Amino acid sequence: MGADAPMVRKATLGPPKSTVRWSLATLVLLLIFAASPAAGAWGAEVIHREQSLYQTILVVRRGDLLCLQFSTRQERRNQSCRDETDPNRLVFGYTRMMLAALLLNPEPERIFMAGLGGGSLVVALTDLLPEATIDVVEIDPAVVDVARRFFEFDPGSRTRVIVRDARVFAKRALREGASYDLILLDAYGGDYIPEHLMTAEFLEEVGELLAPGGVVVANTFAHSQLYDHESVTYRRVFGPFYNLKRNDSDNRIVLAMNDSLPPKELLTSNANRWRGAMRPLGVPVASYPRALTTRIDWDRDKRALTDQYSPANLLRERPR
Amino acid sequence: MNAPSHPDAAARPANEQSPSLAKAPTVTVLAFAGGFVIMSLELLGGRMLAPWFGSSIYVWGSIITVFMLALALGYLVGGRLSLHGPTLTRFAVIFLGAGCILGPLALAAEPITTWVFDRIHDPRYGSLVAALALFVAPTVVLGMISPYSVSLLVRVREESGKVAGTLYFVSTIGSALGTLATSFYFVLWFEVNNIIITLSATLLALGVAAVALDRMGMHGR
Numbered sequence: 001m002g003a004d005a006p007m008v009r010k011a012t013l014g015p016p017k018s019t020v021r022w023s024l025a026t027l028v029l030l031l032i033f034a035a036s037p038a039a040g041a042w043g044a045e046v047i048h049r050e051q052s053l054y055q056t057i058l059v060v061r062r063g064d065l066l067c068l069q070f071s072t073r074q075e076r077r078n079q080s081c082r083d084e085t086d087p088n089r090l091v092f093g094y095t096r097m098m099l100a101a102l103l104l105n106p107e108p109e110r111i112f113m114a115g116l117g118g119g120s121l122v123v124a125l126t127d128l129l130p131e132a133t134i135d136v137v138e139i140d141p142a143v144v145d146v147a148r149r150f151f152e153f154d155p156g157s158r159t160r161v162i163v164r165d166a167r168v169f170a171k172r173a174l175r176e177g178a179s180y181d182l183i184l185l186d187a188y189g190g191d192y193i194p195e196h197l198m199t200a201e202f203l204e205e206v207g208e209l210l211a212p213g214g215v216v217v218a219n220t221f222a223h224s225q226l227y228d229h230e231s232v233t234y235r236r237v238f239g240p241f242y243n244l245k246r247n248d249s250d251n252r253i254v255l256a257m258n259d260s261l262p263p264k265e266l267l268t269s270n271a272n273r274w275r276g277a278m279r280p281l282g283v284p285v286a287s288y289p290r291a292l293t294t295r296i297d298w299d300r301d302k303r304a305l306t307d308q309y310s311p312a313n314l315l316r317e318r319p320r
Numbered sequence: 321m322n323a324p325s326h327p328d329a330a331a332r333p334a335n336e337q338s339p340s341l342a343k344a345p346t347v348t349v350l351a352f353a354g355g356f357v358i359m360s361l362e363l364l365g366g367r368m369l370a371p372w373f374g375s376s377i378y379v380w381g382s383i384i385t386v387f388m389l390a391l392a393l394g395y396l397v398g399g400r401l402s403l404h405g406p407t408l409t410r411f412a413v414i415f416l417g418a419g420c421i422l423g424p425l426a427l428a429a430e431p432i433t434t435w436v437f438d439r440i441h442d443p444r445y446g447s448l449v450a451a452l453a454l455f456v457a458p459t460v461v462l463g464m465i466s467p468y469s470v471s472l473l474v475r476v477r478e479e480s481g482k483v484a485g486t487l488y489f490v491s492t493i494g495s496a497l498g499t500l501a502t503s504f505y506f507v508l509w510f511e512v513n514n515i516i517i518t519l520s521a522t523l524l525a526l527g528v529a530a531v532a533l534d535r536m537g538m539h540g541r
Binding site: 139167310311 | 441
C-alpha cells in the first residue's frame with residue numbers, strides 16, 4: 001500500500017578519512033536498523049513505535065510525509081499519512097475514494113466512522129461538513145493518543161471519539177435508536193482483520209443504523225479470495241452496490257445503500273457540487289461517477305461471510 | 321497405556337475383576353476426545369461472543385477464566401464420583417451428558433448472549449457473564465473425564481502416577497490437536513454451530529460405543 005520512499009543515501013564524495021569512518025559506522029547502524037523489526041520503515045525515520053494491545057503502531061517520517069503504520073510488514077502497512085507542507089491533502093487513494101460517499105448522499109448530518117487511523121478522513125469530513133456530527137469509534141486507545149500527539153488530530157466539539165469495538169458500539173447504538181446518514185467502515189487495516197466486522201450480520205446491523213437515504217462506505221480488499229467473499233456478503237445484505245477501484249490504490253471501496261442506488265446523472269451533479277471544496281484535498285471527485293460500477297466481477301458461488309463462517313484472515317492469504 | 325488384565329483381583333470391585341481387553345484403549349481414546357472437545361469449544365467460544373462483545377483480550381480473558389473455573393469444578397466432581405465403583409459404563413455417561421448439553425448450546429447461544437448484552441453494558445462483565453452462562457455446564461462435565469479416567473485404569477497405588485501421567489498426556493495432546501484443527505481448518509470449512517453439533521454427536525457416539533464395549537466385555541467373560 002502506498003509508494004516506497006527512496007532509500008536514504010549516506011555517501012559523500014572524496015571524503016577525508018574520519019568521514020569515511022563515520023560513514024561506515026552509519027552504514028553499520030543502518031544495516032542493524034534494517035534487520036530490526038522496524039525494517040518495514042527502511043529509508044524512513046521512525047518517530048514513534050509502540051506495541052499496543054491490538055497492533056504494532058509506527059509513526060514514520062518520509063520526507064514531508066508523516067505516516068501511521070499498523071504493521072511492520074512491507075505489503076500491508078495500512079498507512080495514514082499527513083503531508084506536513086499541505087496538511088489538507090489526502091495522501092492516500094483510499095481516503096480520497098471514501099469521500100465518493102458524498103456523491104450518493106451529499107449532505108449527511110450524522111456520521112459514524114469505524115476506525116480512526118491518523119484521523120485524516122475525520123478532519124476532511126469536518127472541513128467539508130462543518131454542521132455534521134461525527135461519532136468516531138476506535139478500538140485501540142493507543143491509536144487515539146497517537147493521532148492526537150503526532151497528527152494534530154483535534155476535531156471540534158461536533159466530533160465524539162469513542163474507544164470501543166465497532167460491533168459492540170453498533171449493536172448498542174441500534175438498541176438506543178440511533179441512526180446515521182453516513183457510515184464509514186475503515187477498520188480492516190494492519191496484520192489482523194477483525195472478522196466480526198465483516199459478516200452479513202454486522203452489515204445488517206449497519207444497514208439498520210442507516211437513516212433513509214443513508215450510505216455505508218467501506219474500505220476493503222481488492223485482492224485475494226476475500227474480495228469474492230466480501231462482495232457476495234455485501235450483495236446479499238444490500239443488493240447491488242457501487243464498487244470503486246483505482247489504479248493508484250490496492251484497496252477497493254464499497255458504497256452501499258438500503259434504498260436503490262442513485263443514477264449516474266445524480267452522482268455527476270453531486271460531483272460538480274463538491275468539486276471546488278474537494279480540490280484542496282486532492283480528491284479527483286469529477287472522475288468518480290464514471291469509475292463507480294455495479295458490475296459483478298467476483299465469483300458469485302463463494303460463501304457469504306457470517307457470524308457462523310468468517311475466516312477472513314485465512315481467506316486473505318488465498319490468491320484468487 | 322497398557323493395562324492388560326493381571327490378577328490382582330483382591331483390591332478390585334467385583335465387576336472389575338477381569339476387565340475387557342478393550343478397556344485401556346477405550347479409556348485412552350475417550351480421554352483424548354475429551355481433551356479435544358474442551359479446547360475446540362473454548363476456541364469457538366471466542367467466535368460465539370465476538371458479535372456481542374468484540375474479540376478483544378478481555379473477551380478471551382472471560383472465556384479462559386470460565387473454562388478454568390469450570391474445569392476445576394469438573395475435576396473435583398469427577399474425582400468424587402470415581403469413589404463410587406467406577407465402571408466404563410458410568411464413565412460413558414459423562415460423555416453422554418456432555419454431548420446432551422453441548423448440542424443445544426448451538427441453538428441457545430444467541431438468545432442467551434442477547435439477553436446478557438441487553439442487561440450488562442460493560443463488555444468485560446458482559447462477556448464474563450455470557451461465558452459463564454454458556455460454557456460452565458458443558459465444561460464442568462467435560463472436566464470430570466480426567467480424574468474418572470485415572471480411577472478406571474489405576475490398579476495398584478505404585479502405578480497411579482504413571483497412569484495419571486499417561487492419561488494427562490493423551491488428553492492434553494487431544495487438547496492441542498483440538499485447538500489446531502479448529503483454528504486452522506474447521507473454521508475455514510464449517511459453520512460454528514455445525515462444529516459444535518459435530519462435537520456433541522462425537523461425544524454421544526463415543527459414550528454409546530463405550531457402553532457397548534463394556535457390555536460386550538462383561539458378557540464375553
